Amino acid sequence: MRCIVRKYGFAAFTCFIWAGTVQGQNNLKGWHLKDLQQDGFYGISITNAYTFLKDKKSTPVIVAVIDSGVDTTQEDLKAILWHNPKEIPGNGIDDDGNGYVDDVYGWNFLGNKDGNNLKKASDxxxxxxxxxxxxxxxxxxxxxxxxxxxxxxxxxxxxxxxxxxANSEEQAELMFVEMALKALKKHEKTLQDAMGKTEFTCEQLEKFQPATSPVKAAKLGYLTSLKLFGFEGDDSNTLILSQLSEYAEGKKESLEARDVPPPDYREKVIKDDYYNINDRFYGNADVMGPNPLHGTHVSGIIAADRTNNVGTEGVADNVRIMMVRAIPDGDEYDKDVALAIKYAVDNGARVINMSFGKAFSPEKKWVDEAVQYAETKDVLIVHAAGNESTNLDENDNFPNADLQEFGKRADNFITVGASSDPHIGDGKLIADFSNYGKTNVDIFAPGVKIYSTLPGKSEYGFLKGTSMASPVVTGVAALIRSYYPDLSARQVKYAIEKSAAPCVDSTIRIIKPGTKEAVPMATLCETGGMINAFAALQIAATLQPEIKEKKKIVLPKATFKNSKPTK
Known part of the structure; x- marks a missing residue:
């Protein structure tokens, strides 16, 4: 499940898009890239990073984004998308013989050969x-x-x-959302007629001056409900009602699921032999899919074009984004995740971003083998910690660095929690929704009120979640691998983690997510701090390439043999 929102967790739903601000929207665009000393924001100090890199040469780095899909027409992404050099677009032939026909931008493991795509999955x-x-x-x-x-x-x-x-609290949540939806739809109709437009933002509504009492009541009721749910000033009425409807539908299905199995959406669309990991040449080349919002936003955070003077700027400046679509609305399938990692590694990705997660992983063996496969190929994986305000040292979140199949922890795996800034929302430095864990979360990165690309030629907006924090770290990893290409994935991880900066202001209390308890930052993650791109690059510059030992590399036992597709 994409980590910006847990569709079946009411409290976490409010973590999807709200980050009420003290400063204006424009002042917060790109705050995550700023520097504490120069700009007053707990960002990653990207300007200092590029000053440090001045006159240094870089090499292109392929970054795989395993996600919901990406809008390949977005103006800030078009120039930085990966193109498979061995594939001729649109000829219906598997030119490179890798089993995936016309995989120009990457691959979609949530589709079929007829071009149909899976949008939704149960948990x-x-x-x-x-x-x-x-x-x-x-x-x-x-x-x-x-x-x-x-x-x-x-x-x-x-x-x-x-x-x-099902407990009474969940049933009450569903009832509340359904009642709110009904009221919002009624208010929306009144406001549309009064404003003379079918679509409007919360910001526009706040400025609108109603002429009659019924319209005043509709405005008050509408805005009150939105503040309760936590929507942004720049969110449209269509987005708001869509998100609430989707949440209510998912919650209703979840509550009914104990007695009535949900539809097998996968069987209807993909039709693979799911429990056979070697049945892996399924899907299609449609990397956009039916809902590319999440993947488009994540991709922009990593590498939105820094040279075109439009929209926004990504962290890394010499990246090619490979999109691997494997995350539906609902919980992802272990098989798709494992094969997505394998595809990314085999096609040259040096860093993989995974902004998703779930609480159960029955085929964890497959995913562990894929992570181990990536490690043997020196590929770094960056994963979002999740949005349940929970301790990952005590609660499961998958995928993770604990490779049970191999009895070890992965050296190429970084788990990222979400930080914020005192200028934003409730003023907390650690996002209240973020998961944490002294052992199982490595570092924190900005993940609240993050401005990035959205689907549409020139669309942009704010989202929040550990889904947004993970690509910040991925961008820094790509930056290091671009300018210091001889460093191993393990060394890149080392540089990132050693860059972690603790809170330097003694007046700022670190609050454990989901509580009011003040705690030392060191109790929330392994490094006890937040990523700093400038410091990470300084550390990377001091490292010498590892001497590769001449020893037998342990590959996964059977899952990822270099087999060719059957003709």
Whole structure:
């Protein structure tokens, strides 16, 4: 599931797009790139970074974005998108013989050869529960008598079954959202007639002066509801109602799922042999997909064109974005994630951004093997920590660096929490929605009120989430790999983590996300600080390339053999 919003978590839903501001919208555009000493913002000091890099040469770096899709026509992304040099666009032939026809910009693992695309998926908890319900439900299970693998499966199913039980709080949330939706739609119609337009933003509505009492009441009711849900001043009525409707629909489906299995959207569209990891040449070349908002925003944060003087600027200046579509609305599938990582590695990606996550991973073995495969090929993976205000040292979030299949932690994996700034919203330095963990979160990066590209030729906007923090780190990693190409993924991770800057203002209290408790920053992540691009580059400049030991590289056992597609 894309990490800017947990569709089945009401509190986290408000973390999708609201970051009420003390300063104006324009003042906050690009705040995440600024410098604390020079600009007064807890950004990543990108201007100082590029001053440090002046007169140094860079080489292009391919960055894979595993996400929902990307708008290939966006003005700030067109020039920085990866093009497969071995593929002839649109000829219907697999020119490079990699099994993926016309993969010019990347690949879409959520489609079929007829051009149809999967937009929606149920959550993994529900899929897991119904997968084993007939086997385990209503029977007396002696766990100690089960074989090792079956015992693990039962324990996973039992955990899912426990969480499937709908509680009164969730039912109340759904009822509240449905009532609010009904009221908002009524207010919207009144306001559209009075304003003489079908689409308007909250900002425009605030400036609008109603002439009658009914319209005044509609304006007050509309804005009050939006503040409660946490929408932005520049969000349109169509976006707001769409997001609320989608949330309500997902919540309703989730509450009904214990008794009624949700539709198997995958079976209807993709039609692969899901439980066979070697059935991997499915999908299509449509990297945009039906809903590219998330992937477009993430891609812009990493590398929006820094030379065209329009829109916004990404972190890295010599990047080619490879889009691998594998994240639907709902929980992603382990198989798609594993194959997306494999595709990215095999096609030259040096850094992979993964702004998604979920609480269950029944095929974690496949994803672990993919991460290990990336490690053997010296590819760095950057992953969003998630938006549940929870401690990842105590709660699961997948994928992660714990490679159970190999009995080790991945050296090429960075998990990123979301930081903020005292000038933004509630003034907290750590985003209240962000997950954290002294062991399982490596570093924090700006993830609130982040301005970047949106679908449309010249569309831009603010979003927030650890989904936005992860590509900030990915951008810095790409910058290092571009200017210091001989450094290993492990060294790039080292430079990034050593750059971590703690809060220097003793008057700013670090509040544990989801609480009012003040804590030391060191308790929230392994590095105890926030990324700084300038410092990371300074550290990278001091490192010598690692001497590669002459030893046998351990590759995944069977999953990722260099097999060719069957003709």
């Amino acid at each position: 993994e908890k529900t899929r897991l529960y119904h997968r084993y319900k007939n086997k385990f439900s209503g029977t007396s299970i002696n766990e100690d008598s089960l074989p090792g693998t079956e015992k693990a499966t039962y324990e996973l199913w039992a955990k899912a079954a426990k969480e499937m039980s």
